[in-house]
Amino acid sequence: MNMEEFRIRTRQVVNDPTLTYHQRKHYLAGLAEGVLEYPTLSEAAAEALNKQIICDLFEGPAPYRGRYILPNYAKALQNGSAHLELDAPTDLDEALNFLLIMYTQVPSITGYPVYLGDFDKILEPYVADEDDESLYRKLKLFWRALDRMLPDAFVHTNLGPHDSRISRTLFRIERELLQVVPNVSLKVDPDLTPDDLILDAVMTVFETGKPHFVSHPLMVRDLGEDYAAVSCYNSLKIGGGSHTLNRLNLKEVALLHQGNIDSFLDETLPHYVELLAELIEARIRYLVEDAKFFEHDFLAVEGLIELDKFSAMYGVYGLAESVDLLMEAAGKEGRYGHDEEANALSYRIIERISTLVADRPMPYCEGNNGRAFLHSQSGIDSDLEVTAGTRIPIGEEPEMFDHIRAVAPHHDLFPAGVSDIFHVEDTVRRNPSAMVDIIRGAFREGMRDFTFNLATNGFIRITGYLVRKCDVEQFDEMGGRHGSTVFAAGSVKNSHVTNRYVKRVLSRESSPRAPQ
Amino acid sequence: MRAAQGHLNDVIRFSAVDGPGNRFVVFLQGCNFDCIACHNPYTINECDSCGVCVEPCPEMVLWFDGRHQVVVDDDQCTDCGICIDVCPSDSTPLSKMVELDDLLGRIEEVSHFISGITVSGGEPTLQADYVAGLFCSLKCSDKLGHLTTFVDSNGSADRETWDRLLPVMDGAMVDLKALDPGTHKEMTGVDNAAVLDSIRYLAEWQRLYEVRLLMVPGKNDSPEVVERTARWLFDVDPEMRIKLIGFRQHGVRPQFSHIPEAEAAHIESLAEIIKKVGIKELVVV
Numbered sequence: 001m002n003m004e005e006f007r008i009r010t011r012q013v014v015n016d017p018t019l020t021y022h023q024r025k026h027y028l029a030g031l032a033e034g035v036l037e038y039p040t041l042s043e044a045a046a047e048a049l050n051k052q053i054i055c056d057l058f059e060g061p062a063p064y065r066g067r068y069i070l071p072n073y074a075k076a077l078q079n080g081s082a083h084l085e086l087d088a089p090t091d092l093d094e095a096l097n098f099l100l101i102m103y104t105q106v107p108s109i110t111g112y113p114v115y116l117g118d119f120d121k122i123l124e125p126y127v128a129d130e131d132d133e134s135l136y137r138k139l140k141l142f143w144r145a146l147d148r149m150l151p152d153a154f155v156h157t158n159l160g161p162h163d164s165r166i167s168r169t170l171f172r173i174e175r176e177l178l179q180v181v182p183n184v185s186l187k188v189d190p191d192l193t194p195d196d197l198i199l200d201a202v203m204t205v206f207e208t209g210k211p212h213f214v215s216h217p218l219m220v221r222d223l224g225e226d227y228a229a230v231s232c233y234n235s236l237k238i239g240g241g242s243h244t245l246n247r248l249n250l251k252e253v254a255l256l257h258q259g260n261i262d263s264f265l266d267e268t269l270p271h272y273v274e275l276l277a278e279l280i281e282a283r284i285r286y287l288v289e290d291a292k293f294f295e296h297d298f299l300a301v302e303g304l305i306e307l308d309k310f311s312a313m314y315g316v317y318g319l320a321e322s323v324d325l326l327m328e329a330a331g332k333e334g335r336y337g338h339d340e341e342a343n344a345l346s347y348r349i350i351e352r353i354s355t356l357v358a359d360r361p362m363p364y365c366e367g368n369n370g371r372a373f374l375h376s377q378s379g380i381d382s383d384l385e386v387t388a389g390t391r392i393p394i395g396e397e398p399e400m401f402d403h404i405r406a407v408a409p410h411h412d413l414f415p416a417g418v419s420d421i422f423h424v425e426d427t428v429r430r431n432p433s434a435m436v437d438i439i440r441g442a443f444r445e446g447m448r449d450f451t452f453n454l455a456t457n458g459f460i461r462i463t464g465y466l467v468r469k470c471d472v473e474q475f476d477e478m479g480g481r482h483g484s485t486v487f488a489a490g491s492v493k494n495s496h497v498t499n500r501y502v503k504r505v506l507s508r509e510s511s512p513r514a515p516q
Numbered sequence: 517m518r519a520a521q522g523h524l525n526d527v528i529r530f531s532a533v534d535g536p537g538n539r540f541v542v543f544l545q546g547c548n549f550d551c552i553a554c555h556n557p558y559t560i561n562e563c564d565s566c567g568v569c570v571e572p573c574p575e576m577v578l579w580f581d582g583r584h585q586v587v588v589d590d591d592q593c594t595d596c597g598i599c600i601d602v603c604p605s606d607s608t609p610l611s612k613m614v615e616l617d618d619l620l621g622r623i624e625e626v627s628h629f630i631s632g633i634t635v636s637g638g639e640p641t642l643q644a645d646y647v648a649g650l651f652c653s654l655k656c657s658d659k660l661g662h663l664t665t666f667v668d669s670n671g672s673a674d675r676e677t678w679d680r681l682l683p684v685m686d687g688a689m690v691d692l693k694a695l696d697p698g699t700h701k702e703m704t705g706v707d708n709a710a711v712l713d714s715i716r717y718l719a720e721w722q723r724l725y726e727v728r729l730l731m732v733p734g735k736n737d738s739p740e741v742v743e744r745t746a747r748w749l750f751d752v753d754p755e756m757r758i759k760l761i762g763f764r765q766h767g768v769r770p771q772f773s774h775i776p777e778a779e780a781a782h783i784e785s786l787a788e789i790i791k792k793v794g795i796k797e798l799v800v801v
Binding site: 399400401425427428430431433434435436438441444445 | 536537
């Protein structure tokens with residue numbers, strides 16, 4: 001971008017009537033970062049980035065904070081913070097006050113914390129003296145403050161797998177306040193999570209589209225006990241996080257490929273997998289070695305995050321188009337999601353990528369034994385004619401059982417998250433235990449994480465994050481208080497998310513850059 | 517006696533509207549009522565292979581086999597529904613004789629997603645041997661023994677038929693079209709003595725999951741009739757679960773298209789009457 005373009009873009013942001021003051025500041029910072037030179041890449045990687053075959057999700061050329069940071073809030077509450085000049089809280093009021101202060105200091109790609117802690121666990125030490133009414137009142141004020149102070153749908157909390165008074169109270173508050181923030185995930189363990197808690201969560205889904213459901217045993221297998229789902233279904237280690245999230249456009253890779261399926265898997269795919277790995281490595285090195293984030297940020301200094309719990313996220317998307325293109329080139333009609341041979345090919349592609357990523361050493365990724373975490377990336381607002389992650393394209397989804405059976409095998413291979421969103425008929429409102437059955441069945445089928453959407457509540461999932469339908473409708477005229485609404489408005493225009501087949505909803509991820 | 521084959525119209529693998537939890541629903545072909553408000557009239561009669569549907573099929577997947585029976589190529593059928601629209605006999609060429617083991621295999625495939633099975637129709641008790649065989653196989657199975665077994669019935673079965681099902685049936689949903697025999701006959705073509713007796717008998721055995729009252733405007737939806745019906749049901753079992761449903765035109769045969777749809781406000785007022793009688797568990801649809 002030359003100086004004249006830079007001035008025009010800057011002026012556009014400054015004068016954009018749809019942006020709040022904070023949003024303008026955020027985008028101005030992005031524009032400033034954008035004029036710096038990119039970390040050194042090979043010619044091939046630079047070209048692939050330029051052509052968006054590999055994509056850095058507009059994170060900016062000079063990463064100065066990790067993309068997703070999961071502070072160890074339990075430790076902070078236990079020890080207090082010298083940087084924040086806060087003693088360890090002794091009761092619930094002090095704990096909530098402590099957290100609200102701390103959230104303002106947690107860096108992230110959006111400017112707002114993507115993880116707020118597992119509330120049922122971190123608040124447990126402070127609620128013994130609170131009666132139900134007092135707990136409800138205090139948490140409700142806290143909940144409202146989160147939505148108003150951290151207006152970003154990527155702000156995320158986790159509950160479960162055990163039942164708790166805190167989780168029950170928060171679900172009740174969720175159903176009353178109908179807020180976008182925070183996003184919520186419920187960790188479900190078939191042996192530890194009672195039906196009754198899942199039922200309470202389902203009743204909350206009916207009103208708010210939240211929570212998202214996570215397979216606790218699968219996550220513990222891959223990440224250990226201390227994990228959380230953050231932002232848009234990114235599962236990472238608590239006390240750690242992800243330096244960066246970059247992604248490979250499998251549709252573009254398939255379009256560039258000439259040859260049969262075997263040569264795709266053995267030659268073309270490994271070539272681009274390595275180019276994305278190179279991009280990820282360059283970005284990690286800049287963050288750790290040049291911006292020296294882990295040497296000065298108070299979270300690292302106070303041991304609330306540890307470099308050796310970090311890794312990077314290796315995203316893939318456009319699997320559906322990739323499979324269909326390869327099938328077509330092989331003279332076959334079967335399509336991803338509907339045909340066993342096409343599905344089998346999709347599993348081969350993801351298994352191949354999984355092996356390649358697992359064999360590729362990555363610096364500063366001790367959080368995953370020196371490797372990046374594979375992630376099924378759920379899209380951004382500007383994606384056109386390419387399907388999120390490993391999903392089945394909008395409007396082509398088979399009925400729910402076939403849908404689950406087709407996508408579930410992928411879930412095993414994505415420790416950093418793969419989300420599918422199922423649209424359900426409104427009739428299920430009268431029979432929420434049917435949803436409990438489906439949730440338990442989906443986990444037994446091997447699903448890692450997923451959520452449901454109903455046409456008749458006031459929310460819509462765009463790329464995985466929620467927005468209120470009324471906010472999207474008003475956005476073009478009036479702007480939105482939540483930073484994420486701007487992405488949603490783009491998504492709705494670009495992919496007809498409000499116009500989709502009545503069964504499913506696509507989910508995609510944000511691009512932290514200025515609207516144009 | 518265990519019938520190895522049942523006459524199936526279709527199955528639905530996930531249903532949230534046919535009993536508790538998520539359920540696999542089996543729709544059997546054939547019914548002994550002829551209800552004016554029937555939403556799936558193509559399940560009433562057996563196909564007589566008259567062949568009226570063969571010519572109009574746009575996919576040309578219907579034809580006569582060597583025995584002059586209408587058959588369908590399942591793989592090529594697009595479920596467009598034209599054969600059902602043109603059928604003069606309230607039937608379908610798409611129903612099938614299905615082996616019990618095949619059906620069990622299909623249930624096993626989804627067994628970890630469901631609370632149980634509901635057999636609907638048509639009128640499932642007309643194939644009571646097949647239904648009893650199905651339920652019995654489920655109850656005896658290591659893998660499928662956890663599934664609950666429900667029947668969605670018009671209530672026409674006699675006690676002997678219910679006795680065959682009761683040992684292996686967890687619950688029944690029974691439609692009560694009208695308490696008054698004359699109205700019942702007008703709405704279904706038959707008398708309701710058997711239906712009332714089924715309700716009593718199933719309640720006595722604590723297998724009556726719910727009674728469904730379909731409110732058809734001008735037929736059975738006057739406050740006085742509904743109150744009397746609710747009282748009768750309350751006397752049978754004060755813990756009775758009732759589902760109150762307003763009539764919709766969806767799927768109804770053209771000759772009954774003049775029947776108006778139920779109005780939500782009226783259904784709400786009827787719900788209040790039923791509650792006043794003392795019914796505690798009332799679901800309004």
